[in-house]
Amino acid sequence: MSVRGKEHLKVLIRRSAIQKRVQEIGKQITKDYRGQRVHLIGVLKGASIFLADLVRTVGLEVSLDLSSYGKGTRTSGEVKLSKDLDTSIEGLNVILVEDILDTGLTLGYLCRVLRQRKPKDLRIAALLDKPDRRLMKDVHADYIGFQIPNEFVVGYGLDYAERYRNLKDVCVLSLPPE
Ligand code: IMP
Ligand code: MG
Numbered sequence: 001m002s003v004r005g006k007e008h009l010k011v012l013i014r015r016s017a018i019q020k021r022v023q024e025i026g027k028q029i030t031k032d033y034r035g036q037r038v039h040l041i042g043v044l045k046g047a048s049i050f051l052a053d054l055v056r057t058v059g060l061e062v063s064l065d066l067s068s069y070g071k072g073t074r075t076s077g078e079v080k081l082s083k084d085l086d087t088s089i090e091g092l093n094v095i096l097v098e099d100i101l102d103t104g105l106t107l108g109y110l111c112r113v114l115r116q117r118k119p120k121d122l123r124i125a126a127l128l129d130k131p132d133r134r135l136m137k138d139v140h141a142d143y144i145g146f147q148i149p150n151e152f153v154v155g156y157g158l159d160y161a162e163r164y165r166n167l168k169d170v171c172v173l174s175l176p177p178e
Helices: 015-032 048-055 105-115
Strands: 007-013 037-044 061-069 081-083 093-101 121-129 143-147 170-174
Touching: 015 048, 015 121, 015 143, 037 048, 037 105, 048 061, 048 093, 048 121, 061 105, 093 105, 105 121
Parallel strands: 037 061, 037 093, 093 121, 121 143
Antiparallel strands: 007 170, 061 081
Protein backbone atom coordinates (compact mmCIF):
# COMPACT_ATOMS: atom_id res chain seq x y z
CA MET A 1 0.00 0.00 0.00
CA SER A 2 1.01 3.67 0.10
CA VAL A 3 4.32 4.74 1.50
CA ARG A 4 5.67 7.83 3.19
CA GLY A 5 9.42 8.00 2.99
CA LYS A 6 10.30 4.32 3.26
CA GLU A 7 7.47 3.50 5.65
CA HIS A 8 5.35 0.68 4.33
CA LEU A 9 1.70 -0.12 5.08
CA LYS A 10 0.06 -3.49 4.66
CA VAL A 11 -3.66 -3.98 5.29
CA LEU A 12 -4.29 -6.29 8.25
CA ILE A 13 -8.01 -5.74 8.88
CA ARG A 14 -10.25 -4.32 6.18
CA ARG A 15 -12.79 -1.59 6.88
CA SER A 16 -15.69 -3.93 6.07
CA ALA A 17 -14.50 -6.47 8.66
CA ILE A 18 -14.09 -3.70 11.24
CA GLN A 19 -17.61 -2.38 10.63
CA LYS A 20 -19.08 -5.87 10.92
CA ARG A 21 -17.25 -6.61 14.16
CA VAL A 22 -18.14 -3.23 15.69
CA GLN A 23 -21.83 -3.97 14.96
CA GLU A 24 -21.49 -7.33 16.70
CA ILE A 25 -19.89 -5.77 19.78
CA GLY A 26 -22.65 -3.13 19.91
CA LYS A 27 -25.28 -5.88 19.73
CA GLN A 28 -23.58 -7.80 22.52
CA ILE A 29 -23.42 -4.72 24.77
CA THR A 30 -27.09 -4.02 24.02
CA LYS A 31 -27.95 -7.57 25.05
CA ASP A 32 -25.74 -7.61 28.16
CA TYR A 33 -27.20 -4.38 29.56
CA ARG A 34 -30.81 -4.71 28.39
CA GLY A 35 -33.06 -2.19 30.13
CA GLN A 36 -30.10 -0.31 31.63
CA ARG A 37 -28.04 2.73 30.81
CA VAL A 38 -24.36 2.49 29.85
CA HIS A 39 -21.67 5.12 30.15
CA LEU A 40 -18.96 4.80 27.51
CA ILE A 41 -15.58 6.37 28.26
CA GLY A 42 -13.25 6.73 25.28
CA VAL A 43 -9.53 6.82 25.87
CA LEU A 44 -8.16 9.60 23.66
CA LYS A 45 -7.00 9.90 21.03
CA GLY A 46 -6.71 6.40 19.63
CA ALA A 47 -10.17 5.19 20.63
CA SER A 48 -12.07 8.15 19.19
CA ILE A 49 -12.98 6.53 15.87
CA PHE A 50 -13.90 3.19 17.43
CA LEU A 51 -15.98 5.01 20.05
CA ALA A 52 -17.81 7.07 17.43
CA ASP A 53 -18.75 3.95 15.46
CA LEU A 54 -19.49 1.79 18.49
CA VAL A 55 -21.79 4.22 20.28
CA ARG A 56 -24.11 4.28 17.26
CA THR A 57 -24.54 0.51 17.35
CA VAL A 58 -25.65 0.40 21.01
CA GLY A 59 -29.43 0.34 21.32
CA LEU A 60 -29.60 1.56 24.91
CA GLU A 61 -29.64 4.83 26.80
CA VAL A 62 -26.01 5.91 26.48
CA SER A 63 -23.87 8.68 27.90
CA LEU A 64 -20.31 9.49 26.86
CA ASP A 65 -17.16 10.85 28.38
CA LEU A 66 -13.54 11.09 27.29
CA SER A 67 -10.31 10.61 29.12
CA SER A 68 -6.75 11.16 28.04
CA TYR A 69 -3.40 10.26 29.47
CA GLY A 70 0.09 11.57 28.90
CA LYS A 71 3.02 9.81 27.30
CA GLY A 72 5.54 7.59 29.05
CA THR A 73 3.14 4.83 30.04
CA ARG A 74 5.28 1.94 28.98
CA THR A 75 8.26 2.19 31.27
CA SER A 76 6.69 3.41 34.49
CA GLY A 77 3.31 1.71 34.39
CA GLU A 78 2.00 4.94 35.91
CA VAL A 79 -0.41 6.81 33.69
CA LYS A 80 -0.75 10.53 34.07
CA LEU A 81 -4.32 11.57 33.33
CA SER A 82 -3.99 14.64 31.14
CA LYS A 83 -7.76 14.91 30.80
CA ASP A 84 -9.90 13.60 33.61
CA LEU A 85 -13.57 12.72 33.30
CA ASP A 86 -16.15 15.50 33.21
CA THR A 87 -18.72 13.75 35.38
CA SER A 88 -18.95 11.29 38.26
CA ILE A 89 -19.23 7.62 37.35
CA GLU A 90 -20.57 6.48 40.72
CA GLY A 91 -23.30 3.89 40.27
CA LEU A 92 -22.94 3.78 36.46
CA ASN A 93 -22.35 0.85 34.11
CA VAL A 94 -19.03 2.03 32.70
CA ILE A 95 -17.43 0.66 29.55
CA LEU A 96 -13.90 1.88 28.96
CA VAL A 97 -13.32 2.02 25.21
CA GLU A 98 -9.72 1.61 24.03
CA ASP A 99 -8.09 1.21 20.65
CA ILE A 100 -5.66 -1.54 21.61
CA LEU A 101 -4.78 -3.66 24.59
CA ASP A 102 -1.04 -4.21 24.39
CA THR A 103 1.02 -4.65 27.59
CA GLY A 104 -2.10 -3.82 29.61
CA LEU A 105 -0.27 -1.19 31.70
CA THR A 106 -2.50 1.67 30.56
CA LEU A 107 -5.82 -0.08 31.02
CA GLY A 108 -4.66 -1.71 34.25
CA TYR A 109 -3.90 1.68 35.72
CA LEU A 110 -7.02 3.38 34.37
CA CYS A 111 -9.22 0.61 35.76
CA ARG A 112 -7.66 0.97 39.20
CA VAL A 113 -8.31 4.72 39.15
CA LEU A 114 -11.88 4.30 37.91
CA ARG A 115 -12.78 1.52 40.35
CA GLN A 116 -12.05 3.88 43.24
CA ARG A 117 -14.86 6.08 41.91
CA LYS A 118 -17.40 3.33 42.58
CA PRO A 119 -19.04 2.57 39.23
CA LYS A 120 -21.77 -0.07 39.39
CA ASP A 121 -19.91 -2.09 36.80
CA LEU A 122 -16.67 -1.57 34.88
CA ARG A 123 -15.89 -3.32 31.63
CA ILE A 124 -13.39 -2.84 28.84
CA ALA A 125 -14.02 -2.77 25.10
CA ALA A 126 -10.84 -2.89 23.01
CA LEU A 127 -10.87 -2.92 19.24
CA LEU A 128 -7.57 -4.80 19.10
CA ASP A 129 -5.80 -7.15 21.46
CA LYS A 130 -2.15 -8.20 21.27
CA PRO A 131 -2.13 -11.03 23.82
CA ASP A 132 1.54 -11.92 23.22
CA ARG A 133 2.60 -8.55 24.57
CA ARG A 134 0.66 -8.66 27.85
CA LEU A 135 2.63 -7.82 30.99
CA MET A 136 -0.42 -7.31 33.23
CA LYS A 137 -1.86 -10.81 33.24
CA ASP A 138 -4.98 -9.79 35.16
CA VAL A 139 -6.01 -7.16 32.58
CA HIS A 140 -8.41 -8.47 29.98
CA ALA A 141 -11.04 -6.93 27.73
CA ASP A 142 -14.68 -7.98 28.03
CA TYR A 143 -15.34 -7.00 24.42
CA ILE A 144 -12.58 -7.54 21.86
CA GLY A 145 -12.73 -6.70 18.17
CA PHE A 146 -9.76 -8.69 16.93
CA GLN A 147 -6.78 -10.49 18.37
CA ILE A 148 -3.71 -9.55 16.35
CA PRO A 149 -0.09 -10.72 16.23
CA ASN A 150 2.75 -8.74 17.74
CA GLU A 151 3.02 -6.15 14.97
CA PHE A 152 2.83 -2.37 15.10
CA VAL A 153 -0.46 -1.28 13.57
CA VAL A 154 -1.94 2.04 12.52
CA GLY A 155 -5.25 3.31 11.17
CA TYR A 156 -8.85 3.54 12.39
CA GLY A 157 -7.64 5.85 15.16
CA LEU A 158 -4.25 4.29 15.85
CA ASP A 159 -1.24 6.42 15.09
CA TYR A 160 2.47 6.44 14.53
CA ALA A 161 3.79 9.83 15.74
CA GLU A 162 0.22 11.21 15.33
CA ARG A 163 0.00 10.12 11.70
CA TYR A 164 -2.18 7.51 9.98
CA ARG A 165 -5.16 7.80 12.37
CA ASN A 166 -7.38 8.51 9.36
CA LEU A 167 -6.75 5.24 7.51
CA LYS A 168 -9.98 3.31 7.14
CA ASP A 169 -8.29 -0.09 7.42
CA VAL A 170 -6.03 -1.28 10.24
CA CYS A 171 -2.58 -1.68 8.67
CA VAL A 172 0.76 -3.06 9.76
CA LEU A 173 3.39 -0.33 9.61
CA SER A 174 6.95 -1.29 8.71
CA LEU A 175 9.60 1.31 9.35
CA PRO A 176 12.84 1.66 7.39
CA PRO A 177 15.96 0.46 9.23
CA GLU A 178 17.59 3.32 11.22
P1 IMP B 1 -0.44 -0.70 26.80
O1 IMP B 1 -0.44 0.10 28.04
O2 IMP B 1 0.91 -1.27 26.50
O3 IMP B 1 -1.52 -1.76 26.74
O4 IMP B 1 -0.58 0.32 25.63
C1 IMP B 1 -1.74 0.70 25.07
C2 IMP B 1 -1.49 1.92 24.21
O5 IMP B 1 -0.25 1.83 23.47
C3 IMP B 1 -2.57 2.02 23.18
O6 IMP B 1 -3.66 2.76 23.66
C4 IMP B 1 -1.86 2.69 22.04
O7 IMP B 1 -1.91 4.09 22.20
C5 IMP B 1 -0.43 2.26 22.15
N1 IMP B 1 -0.14 1.13 21.23
C6 IMP B 1 0.15 -0.15 21.57
N2 IMP B 1 0.35 -0.91 20.48
C7 IMP B 1 0.17 -0.09 19.42
C8 IMP B 1 0.22 -0.29 18.00
O8 IMP B 1 0.47 -1.39 17.46
N3 IMP B 1 -0.03 0.80 17.23
C9 IMP B 1 -0.33 2.03 17.75
N4 IMP B 1 -0.39 2.26 19.06
C10 IMP B 1 -0.14 1.21 19.90
MG1 MG C 1 -4.10 4.88 23.17
